[in-house]
Amino acid sequence: MPDNAPGPAAAVLCGLAGWVPPRVVTNEELAERLDTDDAWIRTRTGIRRRHVIEPGQATSDLAVEAGCRALRSAGADSVDAVIVTTTTPDRPCPATAPTVAARLGLAGAAAFDVGAVCTGFVYGLATAAGLITSGVAGRVLLIGADAYSTIVDPLDRANAIIFGDGAGAVVLRAGHADEPGAVGRFDLGSDGAHEDLITVAAGGSRQRSTGDEVRRGDRHFAMRGNEVYRHAVTRTAESARTVLRTAGWTIDDVDRFVPHQANLRILHSVTDDLGLPRERCVANVDSVGNTGAASIPLALADAAARQTLRPGDRLLLTAFGGGLTWGSCLLTWPEMAVHTGPEPAPHTHPHDRGEETAS
Numbered sequence: 001m002p003d004n005a006p007g008p009a010a011a012v013l014c015g016l017a018g019w020v021p022p023r024v025v026t027n028e029e030l031a032e033r034l035d036t037d038d039a040w041i042r043t044r045t046g047i048r049r050r051h052v053i054e055p056g057q058a059t060s061d062l063a064v065e066a067g068c069r070a071l072r073s074a075g076a077d078s079v080d081a082v083i084v085t086t087t088t089p090d091r092p093c094p095a096t097a098p099t100v101a102a103r104l105g106l107a108g109a110a111a112f113d114v115g116a117v118c119t120g121f122v123y124g125l126a127t128a129a130g131l132i133t134s135g136v137a138g139r140v141l142l143i144g145a146d147a148y149s150t151i152v153d154p155l156d157r158a159n160a161i162i163f164g165d166g167a168g169a170v171v172l173r174a175g176h177a178d179e180p181g182a183v184g185r186f187d188l189g190s191d192g193a194h195e196d197l198i199t200v201a202a203g204g205s206r207q208r209s210t211g212d213e214v215r216r217g218d219r220h221f222a223m224r225g226n227e228v229y230r231h232a233v234t235r236t237a238e239s240a241r242t243v244l245r246t247a248g249w250t251i252d253d254v255d256r257f258v259p260h261q262a263n264l265r266i267l268h269s270v271t272d273d274l275g276l277p278r279e280r281c282v283a284n285v286d287s288v289g290n291t292g293a294a295s296i297p298l299a300l301a302d303a304a305a306r307q308t309l310r311p312g313d314r315l316l317l318t319a320f321g322g323g324l325t326w327g328s329c330l331l332t333w334p335e336m337a338v339h340t341g342p343e344p345a346p347h348t349h350p351h352d353r354g355e356e357t358a359s
Contacts, residue, residue, distance in 0.1 A: 011129035011140070013181040013334060015074025015171030018301030019065040020051035020164070020288055027161070034157045041161045046264020050164030050289030052149040058090045062167035062294070063100045063145035070141060070169035071104070073337060079171065080137035081110040083128055085120030085293040087322075088147045089113060092203065100143065110137070117198060118260050118321030119188075120144055120293030121168070122329055125317075126186045132174050143169040146292030151200055153220040162263060163221075164289030168297025180311060181334030187243040188327040194231065198223050198322030232266050235326040237273040240318045243328040251275050253314055256303070256333070260319035261285035261295035270318070282308070292321075304336065311335045 026049045027038040042048060053062070063084050071077065082104070084097040097111035110131075116123040121144040131137040148163035175182060201207060202218035236259060244251065257280050259267055264285055271281045284302040291298055296317055303309045311333055318328040 008177050009133050009135075010175055010177040010179070010182040011132040011172040012175030012179050013170055013183065013331060014173050014336070015070045015072075015076065016169070016297065016301055016304060016336060017066050017069030017073055018166065018168040018294075018298040019062065019069060020166040020291075020298070021053045021057065021062065023052050023054060024049050025052055025164075030161055033155065034160060036157055036161065044263070044265065045162055046267075046286055047161065047289050048286050051166060053147050053165050057147070058150075059084075059086050059088045059145050059147045059167075060090050060096050060099050060103070062147060062165060063096065063143045063169070064103045066145065066167035066169040066294075066297075067100060067104050067141055067143050070143075070171050074171035074173070075337075076139060076171055077105075079106060079109055079139045079141045081128070081131055081140045082106055083112060083114055083124050083140060083142045085114040085116065085124040085142070085144050086146050087115065087117050087120070087292055088150055096145075104141075106141070116293075116321060116325045116327075117323060118262065118290070118292050118295065119319040119323070119325040119327050120321065121296045122186070122317060122319045122327035123188060123325070124293070125170075125183060125329055126188060126327070128172050129183045129186075132172060139171065139173045141169060141171055143167060144293035144295070144297050146294050148221065148290070148292055151219075151221045153217070156220065158225060159221055159223060162290045164291050166288055166291040166294040166298050168291075168294045168301055170297055170300075179334070180332050181336075182331065184330035184332075185243050185247040186327065186329050187239045187246065189235070189239060189325070191324045194227075194324045195322075196224075197228050197231070197324065229266060231324060232262060232320040233269045233273060235324065236260075236270050236318045236320045236328070239326045239328040240270075240274055240316055243330055244316070247330050249314070249330065254280065254316045255313040256280055256282055256309060256315045258282045258296055258299055258303075258315055258317045260321070261288070261299055262290050262320070295319075309333050
């Protein structure tokens with residue numbers, strides 16, 4: 001190969017946006033219905049507020065808003081595939097992605113959902129990169145969107161304080177591995193022996209086939225917090241080290257660490273375990289809570305809006321979620337246009353105006 005020949009094919013990040021619904025739920029509001037207070041919540045989670053959808057809204061509404069803004073960021077009016085990664089699809093059937101694609105004017109593009117709970121965005125990123133590097137797609141819109149307020153019991157003191165609703169989206173195009181924005185190595189893993197640590201028991205074929213009466217608690221998100229904490233720290237740190245080793249990077253090569261925004265204690269524990277200075281950890285969990293599959297792109301969008309990500313920065317992304325699942329990815333941050341226009345996405349509901357974190 002000539003010295004000036006382009007590098008191998010790769011998926012290149014070229015658009016980014018984040019969007020959260022307008023309704024804000026503060027710790028003080030939660031304290032009115034739960035046996036807790038602002039200090040207790042902040043001490044254990046680092047969260048001071050979160051956003052939630054209004055009655056009648058759904059995950060697709062979040063995804064359309066973020067997706068529209070990501071397309072504008074990329075200067076794109078078409079894609080070959082739309083991937084929505086979510087734990088809270090609009091319905092068990094059909095998938096949410098075709099609805100999102102149609103509302104964005106992308107009917108005809110391949111569209112499907114990815115379910116890996118809070119690891120969903122990293123799994124989706126690997127899937128999008130695979131479509132591009134295999135030649136199946138030249139451009140992919142990947143959206144992480146979750147409306148956890150629809151599955152978390154509002155009276156559940158342990159979980160209601162943690163989760164929020166939101167969506168983050170990226171556009172990836174075909175390019176070369178030596179370009180800024182090129183998605184690098186991945187590490188993905190799972191351990192289904194621990195499926196019971198994070199669950200929504202009702203609604204699937206397992207529960208429906210029994211014919212048993214559904215208990216109220218079975219309809220809601222359940223998590224065994226102490227065990228999840230231990231697995232989250234261990235698995236994400238191991239995955240991060242694996243992907244760094246595979247790429248020939250050291251921890252000192254990482255300029256910005258962007259983990260799934262589970263809670264501040266987990267973020268700090270993983271950052272410390274890796275031996276990274278905490279100031280290199282990108283975090284916005286304090287203002288949006290744990291938004292599931294949306295958390296990494298929302299954190300990226302927030303950091304881009306604040307200009308704390310600089311072109312050329314080397315990023316380590318890592319996540320952990322139910323399944324159990326985990327995954328990590330490397331990339332070098334590119335130059336990207338920032339768009340902060342207030343206009344809503346097409347085909348959205350009148351009350352869908354929310355907060356645009358970046359694009």
